[in-house]
Amino acid sequence: MAQPPRGSRRVPRLTTPYDVALEPADAPDEAPPHAVSPAEAAIIASGLEVEARELPALIRRVERRLPADAAAVGAALREVRRRAWVSRLNHLASKAGRTWVRRADAEAAAGTITELTPEDETLLVALDAALGNRFRSLGHTPEETLEAIVAELAETAKGAAAGTLAPDRHAELAREVAAAFGLKGEESLPFLEAVGATEARRRREVREAETAARAKRREEVQRLRTWEKSLVEFRDVSGLLGCVEKEALRWVAAGLIPVARRIPQKGGREKWEFDPAELASLRALVPQWREADKTALDAKRRTGVSAPPIKLGRGASAAIARVAALDRYAGHFATARALNRRITLITGPTNSGKSHTALDRLAKAENGMALAPLRLLAHEFRDALQSRGVPASLSTGEERIPVAGARHLAATVEMCPFHLPVDVALIDEAQMLGDRDRGAAWTAAIMGAPARDVFVLGAPEAATQVRRIAALCGDPMEEISLKRKGPLTAARTPIPLGDLQTGDAIVAFSRRDVLDMRAELVRRGRRVAVVYGALSPEVRRAEAARFRDGDADILVATDAIGMGLNLPIRRVIFSTLRKFDGEMRRELNTQEVKQIGGRAGRYGRFEEGVVAVLAGGGSPEFIRTMLEADPMPPEDPRPLVQPDADIIANVAQEIGSDSLFGVLARIKRAVLRPDDPNYRLADLTQAMAVAGAIDGVAGLTLLERWTYAMCPVDERDNGTARLARWAIEHGAGRPVQPPSAGRLPAPERASRDELERAEKTHKRLVAWRWLALRFPQAYVARDEANGETERLDRWIEDVLRQQRRSKLVA
Template sequence: MGQDHLSRSANGGAGRQRPDRSAAPAAEAAPAGQAELRRRRWRSRLETLARQAQALPVRRDDLDVAVAGISDPDVGDAGLLAALREAVMARLGGYGTPETALAAALDELPKGPAGEASLEVVGHCASFVAEAFALPAPEAAAFARRAAEAERRRRSERRSAARAARETRAEEERRLKAWEASLIGAGAVPELLGCTRAEAERWIRTGRLPVARRVAVRKGGSTVRELQFDPATLETLRGSLPEWRNIDAGSPSPAVREARAEPRGASNSAVARVAGLDRYAAHFVTARALNRRIIACLGPTNSGKTYFGLTRLAEAESGLALGPLRLLAHEYREALEARGVPTALSTGEERILAPGSRHTAATVEMCPFRTPVDVAVIDEAQMLADPERGPAWTAAIMGVPARTVIVLGAPDAAPMIQRIATLCGDPVEEVRLERMGPLVAAPDPVPLDDIGRGDAVIAFSRREVFELRAALLRRGRSVAVVYGALGPTVRRAEARRFREGEAEVLVATDAIGMGLNIGPLRRVVFSALSKWDGQQDRPLTVQEIKQIGGRAGRFGGAHAEGTVAVLKGGGDPAAIAHALAAGPVAPGDLRPPVAPDAEIIAAVAAEIGTESLFGTLRRIERAVLRRDDPNYRLGDLSTQIAIAAAVDGVRELSLLDRWTYAMCPADERDEGVERLADWAVEHALGRAVAPPRAGHLPPPARASQEALQLAERVHRRLVAWRWMALRFPEVYRDIDGALAESRRLNEWIEAVLATRPSGRVLVVPGGVVGEAGGALQGHSRRRQFGQRARAAQQP
């Protein structure tokens, strides 16, 4: 069907011949309303035609470009499809080479029932790409044949790897379930060992009989912890029973101690012992060998914590600055360089060397654990409470090899920092800082019309950021935006626009709570006092209101007093006043979260006798830390387990290579796990993995919302690619191409965000945001904003 439609378009449009423009004067003379109605009708029809033309790799912005180029009011399907073909060809030409364009085109093809286009459609699409690059007929035919064959081979390799991964996952789950099914309760131990119940209880209590696992069981309306034992392990201890009966329980002989050793892979306790996460502080040998002291510098936002830490760091002969974002690592480096301290940079996807430097600014996950320094500064310590990234802060605070460890954070983090210091045996000194300027809660909600210069409006989704931006642009405000999907370079550029007065208003997500230098704020205005956290719509916490709202005001600046408010219709201002007046709120669980590293992964895999990364992580998840461990809790490993399940079938890669893939920052909403699995297959086969590319992008002034989202998605993919390139440079080779594409996307996104639209409509998935008037439409979750916007316009 795809080729038929391509052929019909060729007949109607004479190959690449442009559609007939002879009726342009008549179209120009038509009333604007009729012309707009025609464009909408053409676009709707093109959507249908594009779905039918299965071999045509169409994006939504291609439809807009095609419609904008049609002037004949009586254009038919052939002319519409010819215009669309031309738009797609022009875009594909922007990829530079047919091979790069084809890779992008295959991603954009409609998926069939099996989740992928047929090989026939792939061949037709390759022919279309060849036509876009004007390849001669013989060369075009060869290109299409090679493309279909390469895609057939790639799919075969992917299916093979996926099948192996499924088989491995099933086998590991089967092994784990079989082992768990073999366990016996404490009541069965006397019969198995031929001992009395009292002896069994004593030997369990003194640790001679190792507990395989503890399970929660409902008994009599309450939950109790029941001990379970591995009968195979107990059988190996049978010969020790006579000696146990004849010695003092508190002074076991060497033979008894040896008897307590468990066979490899026999029980969860053996796995836990090898992993050693219940003795996590001891894992950091270099740090434990130093005479460390911890200084916890705690205070609210705008209290001078960062200045305190960087001043001490600049005075040291050597040191580290560790923060949560690549963007902040850059800011630390620039601050130290401004003080005359040469500083290197180390983030997940970037390295900047500074010859002769003894200072490094880095993201917290890049903390070096073997090179001692004089001072280390670790920022945003309240992140310890985060289930996913918290383990990186635990590792950094426990393991950074610095004689003086300066931990910066909100006062809420104090109990967890103290707990870590105790576990490490390090003395801790607490320095409390107060906010350097007053922070007040606005007594009344703020109408949207009252948002003006120096205000930051905080939303909780990218969609709402753009809805607010559109509404403020209609009111004549100039707007900068900051949200998580933006790359660090663009975020800094937008913050600079606001800081230097090019933009009157900043609209941002809660990403600005992480210390980005956005300059003085007159007010922080929350769009709502609740947010969707991925599972439920919940009220903002006291800490969130303080952390984000505290960005208002700047000591010694234009806005010494900061104001925190909420948009009209977004919530009760009294909740803000209550939060600002509240004292520190400690996390519900003070145990620091921990996670395995490569060394632990290798040790556990060897202990249980597997090469499966999925099986290793599942066993760690089940076995390594008891849920009631008094000192530590296991961090969230769900993303690593999902990636492990996808790459486990690529057995040509070693266990630790697959672990490296599992640690890569993948966007699961953008098929990031599947993309990593594809890259792993290419890696295993010794083929280079090309960096992602966005291809042709429209002029910034005409960019649709979809084009902007595409650029952001490709930029995030490039972040993952560059992360992998630092670890496997022989496979991820084209670093210059990746950097060039990152720069191009950053510059284009900056230009789009800095462009003030006039009379345009931005199309977003699920709705339309009109920038020149009209109702706001969007996701049902965000219909609340439309109600708030209308309420804000009322007197």
């Protein structure tokens, strides 16, 4: 007799290690070695052939069906074998190149199999039926469905090339879609010919756009190299200007002669290079410079005091820098500079009442604006104004909600209306000035907010840069420092996972860690809410409400809770004291510990806030040190700046180019030198990547391409390639279809992969809706996009509400 699998109970009369013929109940009398369980007895009585390795799972399933007849045992056996059928179907689909088959399709097909040992042909018939159901759910016509599937494949691809179906695969997919809609044989020919022609045209347009973009990029690189080769060294400057070398050196130091390029040398020295064309235009100014030098020298001899630096207008700046004006960025905001502005900086830790103080002042103003870092916070500002009896409109990157008669506006920082004078402006979270991705938006908002009274709110770490901006703008500034309303203390010992209390918030630093922690806590019987960056503002707000209203005991979140969510948290507990910041894994800094930990101890709910670390996550002493540390000064206090549409247009005209890539390359190389004393250029890497991808798209102007380059996309999700596809459709005058998640499984059966796919689709819809506000003639299906966004919000929230162990947390 063969031995049963380890850990399983013995079943009588096993004939082979793998193919087991269980004896029926009326088998010849033979005393079993031990009494069988009711489930085993039912399996024996069914007379079904069962493999030994299937027995443990089969017994568990039959036990749940007792009393079980042969039909019930057969149903249980099909459940056991279903996983193998799904794997087999996935293998067959992959082998046939059917990349549009999802695991969910295979699972749906396997769920319809009634045989116990189906052949491959039976499995494939079931798969075709499951695909047909999904295809028909994706659109009202085969054309709509095919578009949706092709877009879905492109969106889920790992790269641009992976997102394009080969012609033969596209044709096969079209045939399957046609069959799903009942089009077979000659009936399908018109459809197949039409979609084949459309696909051929798209491939041609993509090739043409890519070829044109490469040609433009080569041309602009050559243009830049030619310009760089034309540069001369310092020893040539005096000859080109008709002056002596000592004069040239003095005028370079005064900023009158621009250094086109500075090349680092050994020993900390620099090699200066100059644009001969710019030097030629400056030669006429040399007599004025000499006269000013003489005047300054005479004044010093008479008074003994050096005269202020000579100022002869900005004609001394290089031509490109002059039209870009990034080295005098404050002057770019004409409306703000025309106002007699006053800046009030309100700093303080979390839970110090900064927003409340400024909102009260804003609500009393005749008109004004509140600028927030997140769409969620813009909504909260609007609600806060309305609760004070002040109607307010809303403006974010992806939505506009005008209110008739409203004289106040709540908006995200990037949507600051620079040409609309108001009495009061509020700008929140000023410590974002140092953010490498969005810091330039805060620089623009603080410099350009067209308000007589500008209230800037932020952590104490923001003070240095705000003072610098106020000085560059010539605006007087008052500083108000607020203290926390309740004490914030560090726990003395780490917190074991089993000692979590209602009102605790666990902070992790990745989506995966948040969901892993959620799974473990749910397994322990705790009710959990989650917040992380990939969730939409609506879902974050819903999860926060569950925690706030007591529907969840514990909140598990990323550092997304460090900004914007007002939550009744008793203790903030870090799962780890290290995080990956996009470049490296490092320890948390003072500002991060204070900003995130400061969410503990909501005034009026908890008298004291406690910051702790989970057992095994780090040292409580580290938290105490960070909480007690002085504000951390920025590594570089110069505010970040980036070009806008006006600057792009001016530079393009100056260099005589229609290439967005070329304009951005020249700005990066020639506009704002790295050692500029006042400003530093924001990172243009992603904008240049988009520019390089869409420069060859016919039908789009330079500024339309610049708008695409500013669209918020995730490059880890193939964002640039997606924008290029949309841009081609837009440039050709065709409507750009919004992304769709297709059929979603029941929330209680959702896997992590399906949740992540839904989150990514939601983020793609954010980008689509952002573009729809700027190009309504190309992005016309706004109602459909809004409906899909709302559907995904509801589904994701329903998934996160599941508080039992399921596939999501398996």
